[in-house]
Amino acid sequence: MTAPSAPGRARTLRISRVIDETHDARSIVFDVPEADRERFAYRPGQFLTLRIPSDRTGFVARCYSLASSPEHDEPLMVTVKRTTDGYGSNWLCTHAVPGMELDVLPPGGVFTPKDLDADFLLFAGGSGITPVMSILKSALARGTGRITLVYANRDESSVIFAGELTDLAARYPHRLTVIHWLESVQGLPGRAHLQALATPFLSYDVFVCGPRPFMDAVSDALTTAGVPRSRLHVEVFTSLTGDPFTEVVQTPEDTTSAGETVPVEVELDGQTHALDWPVTTTLVDLLLSKGIQAPYSCRDGECGSCQATLLKGRVTMAHNEVLSDDDVAEGYILGCQALPEPDGTEPIRIEF
Missing domain, CATH: 3.10.20.30 (Beta-grasp domain)
Structure with a gap:
């Protein structure tokens, strides 16, 4: 299936691989032509906006975080998890196959560290691991600081990138600590739990991504614990209602x-x-x-x-x-x- 040609900033990219990460999450890897490499250069933690076909509206635009790392020169990869009422995520998890082409806007977003040498405390819930993984891998590759990841999921089968996280923790035992929180075992993490997890790392730069209730709980706990707002970074996505693929032409x-x-x-x-x-x-x-x-x-x-x-x-x-x-x-x-x-x-x- 080939998407229509996109004008202006967007480019039509070919899917090279589709990786089943869990029963309800898939990673989509894109080929980027050499001529567009600079256009799709990105910083760890940024996202892509995809133009997804729709029988009802022609298309919908959805933002998905990059899980790949620019410091590893990895192919451009987003990871998508099905949500109950998410048209875009369900369409991609059902229909995306190698060889398909989709219109894609250049990377965007400000959920990205300014200094990869910093110490990082990373909180991820469910598919919120996607931009966090990009930051984590980039900091391990290029930075010198310590990293603690707190990753919350429903159960063990829901852990995206489980094998890769295990390998990274083994490869960087003195820099990376991974703490898994499973709702099936420990219940939902409350403020007291989150504060206890964060307290040893209050001097670290903090990045938080996941479902809104999770991010609100983490932000509340960290603020109460004394983390300055300047070091607390929270990623927020909403379903886009407009058409970001329309080319904007401004003249003086x-x-x-x-x-x-x-x-x-x-x-x-x-x-x-x-x-x-x-x-x-x-x-x-x-x-x-x-x-x-x-x-x-x-x-x-x-x-x-x-x-x-x-x-x-x-x-x-x-x-x-x-x-x-x-x-x-x-x-x-x-x-x-x-x-x-x-x-x-x-x-x-x-x-x-």
Whole structure:
């Protein structure tokens, strides 16, 4: 089965392998043509957005984390677990086969460490192991720090990457500790359990991914234990409702006559851009109109690919399905939804 050709940022990639990880989870490995290698370069913990056929709507767009590691030069691989009402996950687990082609957007997301030499405390629940595995393997390959993984599942048969985790723990006995939590044996992990597991590692950088109740419980326990918000990273996915595969074409004329503007300084990829920001134009649209390659995927405030940090000034967000109140209080914003608020003559400062 061949997906229709995708314009712009997307590319049509061929599936080279499908790996049965558990009874309800499969890994999908993609071939990336040499000409697109740079386009699909990624950081550990990022995700791909796939265009999945649908008889009802033509297609749906879904984000799946990369379990492969860029530090191992592994083929691009996402891991998908069936969910009861998940159209995308059920379609992929049922229909994906080697040779099939799917439209894929370049990697996105900010659930990725800045320093692989750090010590890491990793919490994963179920299929939340996917981006965590990418971070873990990358840190072991390139970094020097210690890593503790707490991995929660229903039972032993639900443990994704069980064999690989056992091999890695044996290969790096002085750097990697893997703690399995099985609901069938220990029950659901409560706040007291999670705090006890985290307490020896409160100085580590923490990454959390899994079902929403699991992530909420872990975040609550870690915050209570004293982990600073700046070192707590939580991955959040929602089902995309828009069409991120529609090509966005912005021209300077789209923003030059937009009325009132506010000065803004944007730090992106090591460069600082000083711009006049129209109050009716989102930050991502402004950057695209100036020929600046801003990170984005859904443009609907649902995926977090465009997350940035507000260093100075004030902005509002038209829509936000990703950031918590604590995130916003810490200064995190979504560039695709951010609009400037006039605040004196000093420029707004934002860092991607």
